Amino acid sequence: MSRKIDLQVHELVKRFDAFTAVDRVSFDVHQGKFFSILGPSGCGKTTLLRMISGFIEPTAGTIAIRGRDMLGIPPNKRPVNLIFQHLALFPMMNVAENIAFGLRRRGERGAVITQKVESILERVGLPGYGDKQVHQLSGGQRQRVAIARSLVLEPAVLLLDEPLGALDLKLREQMKVELKTLQAQVGTTFIYITHDQSEALIMSDFVAVMNKGRFEQMDKPQNLYAKPATPFVASFVGDNNAWDGMVTGRENDRVTVQTQNGNTCHIRTDQKFAPGDKVRVFLRPEAMLIEPDASIPSLNRFQVVVRSILFNGANSSILVHPREGTGQEKELIVALPQNRQYDHVKKGDVLEIGWDEKSGICFAGDAS
Numbered sequence: 001m002s003r004k005i006d007l008q009v010h011e012l013v014k015r016f017d018a019f020t021a022v023d024r025v026s027f028d029v030h031q032g033k034f035f036s037i038l039g040p041s042g043c044g045k046t047t048l049l050r051m052i053s054g055f056i057e058p059t060a061g062t063i064a065i066r067g068r069d070m071l072g073i074p075p076n077k078r079p080v081n082l083i084f085q086h087l088a089l090f091p092m093m094n095v096a097e098n099i100a101f102g103l104r105r106r107g108e109r110g111a112v113i114t115q116k117v118e119s120i121l122e123r124v125g126l127p128g129y130g131d132k133q134v135h136q137l138s139g140g141q142r143q144r145v146a147i148a149r150s151l152v153l154e155p156a157v158l159l160l161d162e163p164l165g166a167l168d169l170k171l172r173e174q175m176k177v178e179l180k181t182l183q184a185q186v187g188t189t190f191i192y193i194t195h196d197q198s199e200a201l202i203m204s205d206f207v208a209v210m211n212k213g214r215f216e217q218m219d220k221p222q223n224l225y226a227k228p229a230t231p232f233v234a235s236f237v238g239d240n241n242a243w244d245g246m247v248t249g250r251e252n253d254r255v256t257v258q259t260q261n262g263n264t265c266h267i268r269t270d271q272k273f274a275p276g277d278k279v280r281v282f283l284r285p286e287a288m289l290i291e292p293d294a295s296i297p298s299l300n301r302f303q304v305v306v307r308s309i310l311f312n313g314a315n316s317s318i319l320v321h322p323r324e325g326t327g328q329e330k331e332l333i334v335a336l337p338q339n340r341q342y343d344h345v346k347k348g349d350v351l352e353i354g355w356d357e358k359s360g361i362c363f364a365g366d367a368s
């Protein structure tokens, strides 16, 4: 795979009066990659995308596409295309005419257009669909036509602004997989913005997690999940349990933490904490083992009472609270594997939970 860079963003800033919507963001996207920007509503994703597409001017910083500085270049002269949540296909035109629209505006004609339209319909998996009317298509097929309409213009980079947001849940699930396959087939660089972590994790080669105008972490989906760099990433990407506590001891990479609800646990960490430091500990629901074998070493163990069972097929879990606590603690979420081993678990049961010292992630307490 080529190592050419399609998009280079350097120290990009956008201020609206005193408010900084995008705050010194830098990243490179290599050719043919699926790059997502994931963050909560209002974190600055759309503002960033609109700067790349040229609809708003940055306050500072640079954007280069295929090595060319985009400063002062209007949107229609940039080698990018933008797809929105509302696809805005022309209802009075058939599929081929919709796709040909941009080519015609660019001055291309006749046989070249027909050939390009047929070829792109083939590439998005809709061969022979040119004569169909928009209303004859399913939601997923419309999505493909909208993408074909952009791809036919051969942009260096395709920008997608929450394109699945308006679809119903079932179709959205299906389209996540389809979009990923489609991107791999056509090989165009995709920049995808979303607030839905599952979309970002499933589809992307790399994900940037954005919070308050900044990128907190840019990484492969697996790393964001397994090695979150900040408390925000740990709580935004996937489910996580969190405890506040204080370091009471340290031996090499093993710290002892006394949590606010009175439990003591041990965690392996690269960070140099010292006794007295305030920390926040994160632990994934699937890292908590229910009634673990007594012989497994280096587990933190504690007793919990089951408050409720959340059955959701393969994603089932239980909500528990510590047995020795005040009862006021935040509930913990524990994954409930559906291997029939835990069919007996019911509300009110007291269970032992164990978790490996290496599965907890520890951040300085005041960093959140």
Ligand SMILES: Nc1ncnc2c1ncn2[C@@H]1O[C@H](COP(=O)(O)OP(=O)(O)OP(=O)(O)O)[C@@H](O)[C@H]1O
Pocket: 016, 019, 021, 039, 040, 041, 042, 043, 044, 045, 046, 047, 048, 195
């Ligand atoms: N033209 C503007 N003038 C003033 N403030 C703006 C303007 N455009 C955006 N903002 C502010 O900048 C921040 C980031 O907005 P942006 O639309 O980029 O967020 P977002 O992450 O895309 O959110 P969403 O997912 O809800 O679309 C918001 O607080 C928004 O109110």
